[in-house]
Amino acid sequence: xxxxxxxxxxxxxxxxxxxxxxxxxxxxxxxxxxxxxxxxxxxxxxxxxxxxxxxxxxxxxxxxxxxxxxxxxxxxxxxxxxxxxxxxxxxxxx
Amino acid sequence: xxxxxxxxxxxxxxxxxxxxxxxxxxxxxxxxxxxxxxxxxxxxxxxxxxxxxxxxxxxxxxxxxxxxxxxxxxxxxxxxxxxxxxxxxxxxxxxxxxxxxxxxxxxxxxxxxxxxxxxxxxxxxxxxxxxxxxxxxxxxxxxxxxxxxxxxxxxxxxxxxxxxxxxxxxxxxxxxxxxxxxxxxxxxxxxxxxxxxxxxxxxxxxxxxxxxxxxxxxxxxxxxxxxxxxxxxxxxxxxxxxxxxxxxxxxxxxxxxxxxxxxxxxxxxxx
Ligand SMILES: Nc1ncnc2c1ncn2[C@@H]1O[C@H](COP(=O)(O)OP(=O)(O)OP(=O)(O)O)[C@@H](O)[C@H]1O
Ligand SMILES: [Mg+2]
Numbered sequence: 001x002x003x004x005x006x007x008x009x010x011x012x013x014x015x016x017x018x019x020x021x022x023x024x025x026x027x028x029x030x031x032x033x034x035x036x037x038x039x040x041x042x043x044x045x046x047x048x049x050x051x052x053x054x055x056x057x058x059x060x061x062x063x064x065x066x067x068x069x070x071x072x073x074x075x076x077x078x079x080x081x082x083x084x085x086x087x088x089x090x091x092x093x094x
Numbered sequence: 095x096x097x098x099x100x101x102x103x104x105x106x107x108x109x110x111x112x113x114x115x116x117x118x119x120x121x122x123x124x125x126x127x128x129x130x131x132x133x134x135x136x137x138x139x140x141x142x143x144x145x146x147x148x149x150x151x152x153x154x155x156x157x158x159x160x161x162x163x164x165x166x167x168x169x170x171x172x173x174x175x176x177x178x179x180x181x182x183x184x185x186x187x188x189x190x191x192x193x194x195x196x197x198x199x200x201x202x203x204x205x206x207x208x209x210x211x212x213x214x215x216x217x218x219x220x221x222x223x224x225x226x227x228x229x230x231x232x233x234x235x236x237x238x239x240x241x242x243x244x245x246x247x248x249x250x251x252x253x254x255x256x257x258x259x260x261x262x263x264x265x266x267x268x269x270x271x272x273x274x275x276x277x278x279x280x281x282x283x284x285x286x287x288x289x290x291x292x293x294x295x296x297x298x299x300x301x302x303x304x305x306x307x308x309x310x311x312x313x314x315x316x317x318x319x320x321x322x323x324x325x326x327x328x329x330x331x332x333x334x335x336x337x338x339x340x341x342x343x344x345x346x347x348x349x350x351x352x353x354x355x356x357x358x359x360x361x362x363x364x365x
Contacts, residue, residue, distance in 0.1 A: 014283025019240050020290045027247050027294060034251050 025071055040064050047077060055081060096204040099211045099339070100229040100266075102253075104245025106216030108237045109273035112309055112319065114213040115143045116329070117233070119318035120336035122177035126208040129168065132182035133225035134215040135191055141181045144171065145316025153183040158195025164202055173321055178207070188221050200228040218248055226257055231267040231339070233300060237274045238286040246270070246295055269300035271335060276305045277349060288348065301335030303328050304349035 033039065044064040051057060061080035066073060101114045111134075118130040131154065132140035141147045146169050152162035157180070164180075171177035180203075183190070203210045214225035226232060232253050236246045253266045260266065272288060279285045292299055308326040312319035320329045320336075327349045334344050 014285075016280075016283045016286050016290065019286050020294070023240055023243055023286075023294055026244065030244075030247070031251070034248075 029073060040066055043075070043077075047079070051079060057081060096207055097209055097231060098200060098204065098229050099209060099231045099233060100214055100226040101211060101233045101235060102214040102222060102226055102249050103216065103235040103242070104218055104222070104249040105237075105242045108235050108242055109303070109309075110216075110235050111139050111143050111213050112313070113233065113235050113271060113273060113303070113332070114140060114211050115318035116320045116332035117336050117339070118209070118211050119171075119174060119177060120320045120333045121209050121211075121339065122171070122174045123320070123333075124336060124340060125176070126340075127176045127178075127206070128209040128211065129178040129180055129203055129207045130211045130213060131180040131203070132213050133191075133221060134213060135182045135186060135188040135221060136184065137215065138182035138184050140213050141169075141179060142316060143313055144179050144318065146171070146179050146181070147316070150181045153181045153186075154199065155183040155186050155190045155195075157199055158192065159190070164199065164206075173317070188215075191221065191224055193224060193227065196224050196227060218245075218252060222249075223252065223256055226253060226266070228258055229253075229266050230259065231269065233269050233271050233339075234295075234297065235271050235273055236291060236295070238272060238276075238280065238288075238291060240286070243286065243291055243294060250295060250297060268297045269339075270295055270297045271300045271303065273303040274305045275302050275349065299346060300338055301331050302346070302348055303331045303335075 044062060047064065048057075048059055048062050051062070057079070063076075063078040065076040065078070067076060099117075101110045101117070103110050114130050118128050122128040130140060130144070132138050133154070134140070135155065138153075141150050149169050152167035154167070156162040157164050157167045167180055169179045169181065171179065180199075200210060212225045212229065215221040232249075234246050234249055234253075236242050250268060253268060254260050257266050270292065272291060275288075276285060280287060288299070288302060304327050306326065306328045308323050308328050309319050312322040315322055319326065320332050323329055324333070331349055334347075337344055
């Protein structure tokens with residue numbers, strides 16, 4: 001009986017607060033995506049145009065990926081540059 | 095002036111059809127002329143919940159395609175003379191429903207009824223889109239559970255962008271109806287609270303329907319729960335919700351079963 005009473009009061013909070021927090025984070029993220037349905041496409045286009053101002057590159061070699069995590073999402077940008085770049089750019093990239 | 099109401103949710107099995115029947119019957123009992131329309135093409139169930147499954151001759155798709163007249167497809171309820179059902183097709187492919195067809199049928203229903211209540215299929219695809227397309231108001235059926243709340247949020251996004259009202263720069267009036275609410279689990283913090291849900295969805299509350307055996311019993315006998323056992327907790331909650339839809343302001347009550355402290359202890363021990 002003592003044990004049950006203890007459990008009754010100690011577990012008062014339950015799992016609902018966790019559910020609430022997870023939902024708030026997830027929905028903030030999903031609403032953002034909804035209001036910008038082609039966010040990735042736009043990012044890709046603008047990244048491509050910025051890089052192209054300095055280096056000529058193959059548009060197909062620019063890959064932009066979004067990875068949704070529980071609390072953090074990451075944006076992965078993969079750009080394949082042609083060989084034979086001049087020094088300063090190569091240095092800045094390292 | 096007629097009001098077109100969509101009962102929707104995103105997630106399946108949360109209580110849309112139960113709510114459509116119960117709200118429809120309650121609004122009809124309050125004197126409105128009501129039609130409940132089943133949009134769940136291929137998976138119709140509203141006829142069964144309304145107890146009219148053996149009287150279906152023509153359906154919504156027959157009407158949109160001009161095979162039958164609206165009057166031929168409408169089924170009058172046996173208990174309430176101002177309550178009608180427009181059933182869905184059980185056999186047809188869901189692509190048989192077209193935007194133009196739905197537009198014409200809804201426009202026609204508007205001239206004949208005070209309330210047109212559309213029971214949406216689950217999901218966020220075409221069927222759910224067409225069910226909400228011409229709505230003035232929406233009842234978003236939500237269970238106190240993460241996946242249901244998430245889907246409700248997506249449906250709210252659709253109501254704000256894919257409906258004719260939204261395209262005209264107006265707003266579909268939205269209400270959240272929390273169903274299958276279990277007060278003892280909520281008290282233990284095992285279920286999202288009403289406040290949490292409303293804060294997350296940022297949409298006004300239409301009512302709280304308790305989890306109840308009476309809902310199952312009503313479906314067994316083929317009657318909206320508001321008719322089969324009007325005194326039951328879910329029936330009273332649905333009746334209050336219907337009156338709020340009519341614009342009355344009724345104090346919100348959280349349905350609770352009176353469980354003694356001792357029973358709660360025993361209940362926890364058994365769990
Ligand atoms: N308040 C309640 N208490 C207990 N059971 C309920 C309650 N509301 C609904 N149910 C049960 O939940 C199940 C699903 O309900 P219903 O068919 O109304 O959901 P739905 O949202 O229309 O489902 P679908 O997405 O498949 O169309 C049914 O078995 C029904 O009896
Ligand atoms: Mg249903």
